Amino acid sequence: MTAAAGDRSPTRREMLAAGAVAGAAALAAPSLAPAGAAAASADGSSATGDGALLSRVLSMSVLAAYVYQQVFAEGVLTGSERRALEGFVEQERAHVAALRAAVAAAGATVVAPPSSIHVANQHLAHRQISERLGQLRGAGDALGLLIAVERSSIGSCYVALRGLTLSTAIVLVARIMADDAQHEALVTYQRVTLPPHALKFPAALAAAAPSALVSGSH
Amino acid sequence: MVSGQGDGRSRRGLLGGVVAAAGTALLAGCGGSSGSARTDSTAGREGTSGTDATSPRDVELLAAALELERRTVNAYVACVPLLSKTYAAPAAAVWLSEELTHTGELIGLIGQAGGKAQPRANSYEIGSMPSNQAQTLALLASLEQLQISYYLKIIPQLQLAAARAAVGAILASDAQHIALLRLGQDQPPVPSAFVT
Numbered sequence: 181m182t183a184a185a186g187d188r189s190p191t192r193r194e195m196l197a198a199g200a201v202a203g204a205a206a207l208a209a210p211s212l213a214p215a216g217a218a219a220a221s222a223d224g225s226s227a228t229g230d231g232a233l234l235s236r237v238l239s240m241s242v243l244a245a246y247v248y249q250q251v252f253a254e255g256v257l258t259g260s261e262r263r264a265l266e267g268f269v270e271q272e273r274a275h276v277a278a279l280r281a282a283v284a285a286a287g288a289t290v291v292a293p294p295s296s297i298h299v300a301n302q303h304l305a306h307r308q309i310s311e312r313l314g315q316l317r318g319a320g321d322a323l324g325l326l327i328a329v330e331r332s333s334i335g336s337c338y339v340a341l342r343g344l345t346l347s348t349a350i351v352l353v354a355r356i357m358a359d360d361a362q363h364e365a366l367v368t369y370q371r372v373t374l375p376p377h378a379l380k381f382p383a384a385l386a387a388a389a390p391s392a393l394v395s396g397s398h
Numbered sequence: 399m400v401s402g403q404g405d406g407r408s409r410r411g412l413l414g415g416v417v418a419a420a421g422t423a424l425l426a427g428c429g430g431s432s433g434s435a436r437t438d439s440t441a442g443r444e445g446t447s448g449t450d451a452t453s454p455r456d457v458e459l460l461a462a463a464l465e466l467e468r469r470t471v472n473a474y475v476a477c478v479p480l481l482s483k484t485y486a487a488p489a490a491a492v493w494l495s496e497e498l499t500h501t502g503e504l505i506g507l508i509g510q511a512g513g514k515a516q517p518r519a520n521s522y523e524i525g526s527m528p529s530n531q532a533q534t535l536a537l538l539a540s541l542e543q544l545q546i547s548y549y550l551k552i553i554p555q556l557q558l559a560a561a562r563a564a565v566g567a568i569l570a571s572d573a574q575h576i577a578l579l580r581l582g583q584d585q586p587p588v589p590s591a592f593v594t
């Protein structure tokens with residue numbers, strides 16, 4: 181089931197999606213109308229504030245894309261796990277592309293990817309994620325790292341949604357948050373099939389999305 | 399219409415069990431990460447807000463969301479007994495309890511925005527009852543998709559910051575449900591980088 185689900189070639193589709201969303205963000209940004217959440221203006225937020233919030237979401241998204249790439253490069257995942265998750269690397273890159281466009285349009289600083297595994301590990305530690313790239317002892321560690329990273333990504337979006345004022349930025353972040361939540365569920369599904377849980381299909385499906393309010397780590 | 403099914407007695411028993419299980423899950427705190435899981439039984443009460451901010455527009459938008467969630471709850475209640483216990487039924491029971499938590503959360507948000515949630519209807523239209531497992535999963539996925547589309551439509555219109563964030567958390571949960579429903583149908587569970 182999971183193997184079949186992973187049998188797809190998302191690269192072209194995801195790259196096109198990334199281009200479309202990033203393009204839309206760039207095009208829309210100069211004339212971005214304040215969201216109906218003009219209430220946010222009442223708390224002192226502004227377009228500048230949106231840029232800072234989007235930068236924070238981007239910094240986590242950049243880290244997530246880097247971590248996925250390195251986890252795949254470390255070769256600790258089995259074939260079926262790789263097939264189940266392989267599309268997520270391109271999807272994380274698509275998030276980065278769209279967020280970079282939105283951040284640039286908002287006039288804020290575009291965050292670069294980590295320059296090394298050491299730097300990425302410092303970022304993980306800063307976000308209180310315990311697993312480290314280069315030290316993964318097996319699929320359990322790798323999947324645990326990916327779950328923690330997805331939760332941190334979701335949390336960055338959740339926090340941003342409280343302060344963003346621009347409609348396009350709010351929708352972009354909400355769409356990314358929901359996608360990362362899907363990643364979290366699918367990685368969790370893979371994780372709970374491993375020891376010590378070793379759940380089979382129906383129980384693993386039931387354990388993959390244990391929270392009704394998915395707000396991540398923040 | 400859920401309430402119009404012919405095999406009322408046996409179905410009622412099954413549904414009672416499902417709802418009881420969902421209620422137990424909620425009471426056990428399995429329903430959410432906010433630590434403030436509410437239930438639909440709080441409908442009609444005024445919410446308490448930590449701020450003085452209210453928004454009639456938010457009340458209107460959230461009230462429509464509540465009706466969508468209630469319809470989905472009814473669909474899960476009707477559909478869980480149709481799913482195999484060795485296939486998707488255990489997961490669907492968990493998702494039902496999460497949908498119930500969503501209704502409680504929305505009721506709380508409506509109260510915080512200065513409104514009052516309407517009591518739930520006696521029944522909700524969910525179309526023809528599915529006749530097999532594939533149709534059942536497809537029906538549930540279609541209702542989750544309707545919710546996702548609605549949340550993405552309203553989230554930039556919500557005026558209260560707390561409501562935007564909470565709706566984002568509900569949206570993310572529904573996005574997980576639809577991904578896992580797709581997995582149960584042997585479909586690509588996460589077909590796009592941007593949930594729509």
